[in-house]
Amino acid sequence: MTRYALTRLALLLLGLFVASALIFLTLRVLPGDVAQLIAGVNSTPEQVEAIREGLGLNQPLPVQYLTWIGGVLRGDLGTSLLTGTPVVDELVQKGEVTIPLGLLSMTVALVIALPLGVLSAMRRGHRDGTALSVGAQAVAAVPVVWAGMMLVLVFAVWLGILPAQGFPRSGWDDPAAALRALLLPALTIGVVEGAMLLRFVRSATLQATGEDFVRTAAAKGLTRNQALIRHGLPTVGLSIITVLGLQVAGIIVGAVVIEQLFSLPGIGRMLVTDVGNRDLPMVQGELLVLTGFVLIVGFIVDLVHRVLDPRQREAE
Amino acid sequence: MSLVVRDLVVSIDGRRVVDGVSFDVPDGARVGLIGESGSGKSLTALAVLGLLPAGATASGSIRWNDVELIGLPDRALARLRGDEIGIVFQEPRTALNPIRTVGRQIAESVRIHEGLSRKDAAARAIAEAERVRLPDPAALVRRYPHQLSGGQRQRVAIAMALACRPRLLIADEPTTALDVTIQADVLELLRSLVTEDGMSLVFITHDLAVLSQIATHAVVLEDGRVVESGPLTRLLTAPASPVTRGLLRDATATLWRPGGAG
Amino acid sequence: MTRPGWFRRLWALSTGRFGIIVVAAVGLTAVVAMFWTPFDPQHVDVDERWLPPSWPHVLGTDGSGRDILSLLMAGAKTTVWVALGAGLVATALGLVLAALGALTTRWVRESVAVLVDILIAFPVLLIAMMISSVWGGSLWVVIVSVGIGFGVNIARVTRPELRRVLHSDFVLAGRAAGLTPFQNLWRHLLPGVAPVFIVQLSWGMAVAVLAEAGLSYLGFGAPVTEPSWGLLLKDLQAYISVHPLTVVWPGLAITVTVLGLNLLGDGLREATDPTLSRRTAAARIHQPEVIA
Numbered sequence: 001m002t003r004y005a006l007t008r009l010a011l012l013l014l015g016l017f018v019a020s021a022l023i024f025l026t027l028r029v030l031p032g033d034v035a036q037l038i039a040g041v042n043s044t045p046e047q048v049e050a051i052r053e054g055l056g057l058n059q060p061l062p063v064q065y066l067t068w069i070g071g072v073l074r075g076d077l078g079t080s081l082l083t084g085t086p087v088v089d090e091l092v093q094k095g096e097v098t099i100p101l102g103l104l105s106m107t108v109a110l111v112i113a114l115p116l117g118v119l120s121a122m123r124r125g126h127r128d129g130t131a132l133s134v135g136a137q138a139v140a141a142v143p144v145v146w147a148g149m150m151l152v153l154v155f156a157v158w159l160g161i162l163p164a165q166g167f168p169r170s171g172w173d174d175p176a177a178a179l180r181a182l183l184l185p186a187l188t189i190g191v192v193e194g195a196m197l198l199r200f201v202r203s204a205t206l207q208a209t210g211e212d213f214v215r216t217a218a219a220k221g222l223t224r225n226q227a228l229i230r231h232g233l234p235t236v237g238l239s240i241i242t243v244l245g246l247q248v249a250g251i252i253v254g255a256v257v258i259e260q261l262f263s264l265p266g267i268g269r270m271l272v273t274d275v276g277n278r279d280l281p282m283v284q285g286e287l288l289v290l291t292g293f294v295l296i297v298g299f300i301v302d303l304v305h306r307v308l309d310p311r312q313r314e315a316e
Numbered sequence: 317m318s319l320v321v322r323d324l325v326v327s328i329d330g331r332r333v334v335d336g337v338s339f340d341v342p343d344g345a346r347v348g349l350i351g352e353s354g355s356g357k358s359l360t361a362l363a364v365l366g367l368l369p370a371g372a373t374a375s376g377s378i379r380w381n382d383v384e385l386i387g388l389p390d391r392a393l394a395r396l397r398g399d400e401i402g403i404v405f406q407e408p409r410t411a412l413n414p415i416r417t418v419g420r421q422i423a424e425s426v427r428i429h430e431g432l433s434r435k436d437a438a439a440r441a442i443a444e445a446e447r448v449r450l451p452d453p454a455a456l457v458r459r460y461p462h463q464l465s466g467g468q469r470q471r472v473a474i475a476m477a478l479a480c481r482p483r484l485l486i487a488d489e490p491t492t493a494l495d496v497t498i499q500a501d502v503l504e505l506l507r508s509l510v511t512e513d514g515m516s517l518v519f520i521t522h523d524l525a526v527l528s529q530i531a532t533h534a535v536v537l538e539d540g541r542v543v544e545s546g547p548l549t550r551l552l553t554a555p556a557s558p559v560t561r562g563l564l565r566d567a568t569a570t571l572w573r574p575g576g577a578g
Numbered sequence: 579m580t581r582p583g584w585f586r587r588l589w590a591l592s593t594g595r596f597g598i599i600v601v602a603a604v605g606l607t608a609v610v611a612m613f614w615t616p617f618d619p620q621h622v623d624v625d626e627r628w629l630p631p632s633w634p635h636v637l638g639t640d641g642s643g644r645d646i647l648s649l650l651m652a653g654a655k656t657t658v659w660v661a662l663g664a665g666l667v668a669t670a671l672g673l674v675l676a677a678l679g680a681l682t683t684r685w686v687r688e689s690v691a692v693l694v695d696i697l698i699a700f701p702v703l704l705i706a707m708m709i710s711s712v713w714g715g716s717l718w719v720v721i722v723s724v725g726i727g728f729g730v731n732i733a734r735v736t737r738p739e740l741r742r743v744l745h746s747d748f749v750l751a752g753r754a755a756g757l758t759p760f761q762n763l764w765r766h767l768l769p770g771v772a773p774v775f776i777v778q779l780s781w782g783m784a785v786a787v788l789a790e791a792g793l794s795y796l797g798f799g800a801p802v803t804e805p806s807w808g809l810l811l812k813d814l815q816a817y818i819s820v821h822p823l824t825v826v827w828p829g830l831a832i833t834v835t836v837l838g839l840n841l842l843g844d845g846l847r848e849a850t851d852p853t854l855s856r857r858t859a860a861a862r863i864h865q866p867e868v869i870a
Contacts, residue, residue: 015696022700026708124370141784141837143791145811146829149818157819212410215367219405220476221398221428223390224367231413253703257792261815272796275711283711287704294699309415 004306012299019291020072024065027280072288078281080274087285091267097167098255098266101182101189105251108190109197114240117201118233122225124206133202139195144254148188148261155184165263185262189254193247197240204239208232241305245298252290317343317381317400317483317516319364324376326359326368326540334359335540336376341484346510346517348527348548350563351537357520358406360537361486364518365403366393380484399429402477406489408469412461418472419445419457425479444475449505467498471505478509484516491526503529524567528552536560587849594845597780600838607651608658617645619652619805628821637827640810641817646824650831652805657787657835660720664786665779667725672732672778676771679733680740694733702727702785706793715798717790724789728782736775743770773850780843784836791832807832 052058059067071078077087116132123129139147156164162184168177208214209228217227256268263269267286274282319341326334334356341347349357363374364385378385380401385393397403405411413421422444423437432440438457445453448471461469470490477485487506491499507530510517519531527534528548535545536559544557555561588594616634623643631638637646679690706723713719793799794808802809810828818825 011692011695014692015699018693018696019700023708027712137840138833138837141840142833143788143808143811143829143836145792145795145808146825146832149811149815149825149829153818153822153825157822209370212405212407213413216405216411216473216476217413217424218367218394219365219397219403220425221394221480223394225390226394231416234415249699249701253701253792256703256707257796260796271707275707276797278711280711283707287708290704291700294701295696298699 001306005303008299008302012295015295016292019295020069020288021065023284023287023291024068025061027284028061028064068284077285077288080282081279082277082282087282090270090282091285091289094265094267094270096171097182097264098259098268100178101186101255101259101264101266102248102251104182104186105189105193105254106247108186109194109247109251112191112194113197113201117198118205118229118236120198121202121205121209122228133199136195136198136202139192140199142192142195144188144192145257145261147192148185148258151184151188152262167264167266181262181264185258185264189251189258193250193254196250197243197247200243201236201240204236205232208236211235238305238309241301241308245294245301248297249294252294319484319516319518320377320379321360321364322377322379324360324363324374324378326356326363326372326374328369328372333372333540334363334374337535337537337540337542339535339542339545341516341518343483344514344516345533346519346531348531348534349518349520349537350522350524350527350534351559352522352563354539355537356540357522357537358488361403361488361518361520364486365397365401366390367397367403395429398425398477398482399480400482401484401486402480402482403486403488404470404473404477404490407493408466408473409493411473412469414461417458417460418464418469422457422472422475422479425476429480440479441475444479445472447478447509448472448475450475466494467502470494470502474502474506474509478513481513482515484518485510486518486520488520489522490519492521492523499526506530522563524552524563528567536563584849588845591845591848593841594849597838597840597842597845600834601842604654604835604838605658608654611651611655615645615648615651617648619644619648620803621645628817628824630823638824640814640824641821646810646827649805649810650807650827653807653810653828653831656717656800656804656806657790657832660717660724660790661783661786661839663717663721664724664728664789665783667721668727668729668732668782669775669779671725671729672736672775675730675733676736676740679737680744691737694730694737697726697730698734700727702789703792706789706798710793710798715793715796715801717800717804720786720790720793720799723793724782724786728778728785732775732778732782735778736771739771739774746770773846776850777843777847780839780846784839784843787832787836787839 057064068078075088077091079086080090116136120129120132120136123132152164155162163181164184167181168174170177172178205228209224209232211232214227214232217231218224222230252268255266256271258264259266259269260272267290271283271286271290274286321340322338324334324337325332337356337360339347339349349360351357359368359372362368364378364380366385366388368374374386376386380396385396412418419438419441422441423432423434426432426440427434427437441457442453445457450456450468450471456464456468461472464472474490485506490506491502494502503526506517509515510530517531519527521527531548533546534548534551536543536551536557538557538559543559544551544555551560552564555564589598616636621644623639626635626639626643627641629635629639635645635647637650639645640649675690675694679687679694682690702723705727706719709719709723790799790806791808791811794806795812797812800806800809807828811825814821814825814828
């Protein structure tokens with residue numbers, strides 16, 4: 001077990017390194033010139049040069065990279081080119097919106113996908129089972145943006161019970177208001193992600209029904225459904241854990257777009273603005289945090305899966 | 317306690333894989349279902365218990381103690397399974413739940429039908445493990461399936477099937493996937509348990525040599541139909557159908573002497 | 579796919595049939611739109627703003643008086659263009675990576691495998707953001723990002739297939755019979771790998787369509803001069819409370835197209851793989867990430 005954990009850890013660190021390098025390199029391949037951008041159109045070459053020096057842009061690439069990484073390891077992700085505020089501070093503040101949004105979305109997705117996915121597998125061949133399956137396919141094909149718009153139409157415009165945009169200034173000081181603001185966004189992401197997850201749950205459950213040991217359980221005296229639920233589902237659960245990593249990536253991506261739609265001051269919206277402004281240190285920091293998060297979740301998921309599966313544990 | 321099968325038809329995706337099979341298993345009889353792979357033997361057995369795979373449908377008549385099983389709701393069939401009719405499958409590697417201890421899996425049978433408490437069922441599981449001659453039963457029941465050998469896993473499967481003392485045991489190629497050296501032991505175990513309890517037995521196999529050691533009558537299947545049936549001694553000495561003759565030839569290719577004494 | 583009649587099998591499946599019809603319809607619309615649309619999609623007519631579905635504007639008009647049906651048809655061009663482009667990039671990248679991961683020396687193979695696994699974690703949208711921040715947004719950004727994102731996925735799924743076929747008896751026999759590596763590749767490897775590959779491609783194109791919609795909505799995709807379903811969504815969003823029906827059209831177009839491509843992939847998988855039960859759970863169950 002420890003050997004496995006160490007290998008995965010090494011891979012994680014390698015992944016973080018490669019990710020950071022890729023992010024860094026891509027953002028340095030500039031046809032334009034950041035210093036020029038900041039200095040403005042009417043600046044003199046000397047002013048531009050001064051800015052370049054100040055930003056350390058004249059150093060050789062490896063040195064720039066190491067400076068950045070060194071900072072990252074100390075907890076310093078740089079400062080915004082435009083506002084001068086430290087990247088970390090911005091991330092923490094915006095994270096107050098994005099992290100709860102992500103958690104809520106994940107919850108919605110699981111609540112939808114798990115029971116309905118199992119149900120649609122158990123009712124395969126029947127009308128309701130097929131309807132669920134087809135429905136999930138259709139919902140999974142919907143662009144998250146559009147889903148959000150439709151939900152806004154129903155709940156905010158026609159029914160008027162939920163806000164169409166925005167997040168309270170006071171943040172989480174008024175938890176009820178904050179939750180109300182996040183409800184529709186989380187529902188949007190959760191429903192679309194849930195539809196995708198549902199298809200996976202259905203597939204894994206169908207596979208479980210075909211397992212020999214589920215049949216054996218029924219042969220002992222359980223009904224076929226009981227056998228599936230008591231013996232097949234834990235294995236299904238195990239395989240779902242592996243997919244959760246992908247789900248997280250999907251939710252992050254969904255959040256970027258949804259925060260834009262609902263004008264939520266989160267990390268996703270911040271990323272979009274910063275990319276538009278070519279605010280490199282911010283973009284670098286945000287991308288690193290987001291991809292790093294996905295990699296770390298993947299790592300944790302691997303370990304959890306390993307711990308829960310007695311077969312794996314014994315294979316040592 | 318008898319099993320009467322009449323004109324059983326099993327269709328998968330419109331194709332008839334079992335096409336009008338009829339045979340009897342009187343109380344205490346040991347009947348073999350024999351044929352090549354794909355002759356429909358396993359599906360016949362699964363149809364009795366309502367455990368056909370998805371997409372397969374059964375029609376015809378299967379009567380157990382004069383109760384018609386085809387068309388019976390799953391709940392009612394589940395009450396029979398394990399309690400009155402037990403089944404052992406071919407592949408011990410996949411027949412056991414990999415994430416539960418074998419003791420708990422054996423105990424499940426008695427908990428379902430006899431309502432025993434967890435403690436009592438655990439003790440009973442050890443007793444059943446002992447009955448199928450598993451070594452060091454008290455320690456073994458705490459292990460997981462992947463920690464056992466193939467032969468041991470099959471014994472666990474037999475223990476699970478017989479825990480509630482069913483009146484009929486269906487054994488679907490129980491020794492085929494085992495090591496040759498262990499086959500004889502497991503076969504011997506089955507035979508002694510069956511005769512001890514006076515159970516009826518339906519033994520499915522493609523190997524006449526194996527069948528001759530455990531069954532008294534046989535039903536020969538080909539392409540989902542019965543081509544010959546009768547006492548095993550007659551089939552061995554005077555087979556009427558070319559299918560039977562073929563099976564006999566295959567059996568004598570391995571070391572075997574007529575008369576049944578393995 | 580060496581088995582003749584796979585198309586007929588595909589057509590027989592409800593998933594395949596739906597997929598083929600949708601994809602054909604969208605493709606046809608795009609081709610037609612290259613030569614003709616009911617109105618010039620960019621034609622602004624202030625007097626004709628916000629018309630409900632009526633004649634001659636069958637789906638109505640938007641806030642600038644542009645005909646929505648024409649916008650949708652022209653948007654189909656963009657969608658097809660992006661899907662094909664991304665598909666091509668993904669194919670090229672995927673095959674190269676898969677080949678590197680299966681055909682070369684051990685050291686290269688291992689490093690490529692690790693690289694692929696790491697790249698998989700990069701969500702496509704984030705790749706697009708990364709590229710956009712350097713080159714600005716454009717359809718090329720969409721094509722390249724999806725191409726990379728899905729190309730890596732294709733590589734991961736195709737590599738084991740490639741290795742399996744590589745060591746199969748057919749290929750060994752071919753080598754023994756004296757076929758050149760290229761002939762061997764053509765005759766044995768490609769048909770063996772093609773089924774898995776083409777299924778992934780179909781799903782990948784679905785991802786591309788969603789990505790284009792999302793990125794265009796965010797402003798990093800189609801420029802304002804190009805009609806795009808995603809851009810339409812952005813334009814119409816502000817008026818959703820007053821003119822809700824207009825938003826439905828582009829959203830529906832995207833959904834149906836993505837659904838068609840997904841179902842086509844599902845149908846292809848069933849139609850081209852007679853040994854379906856052998857496939858691992860991972861390859862069978864695709865999880866395209868939420869793009870937009």
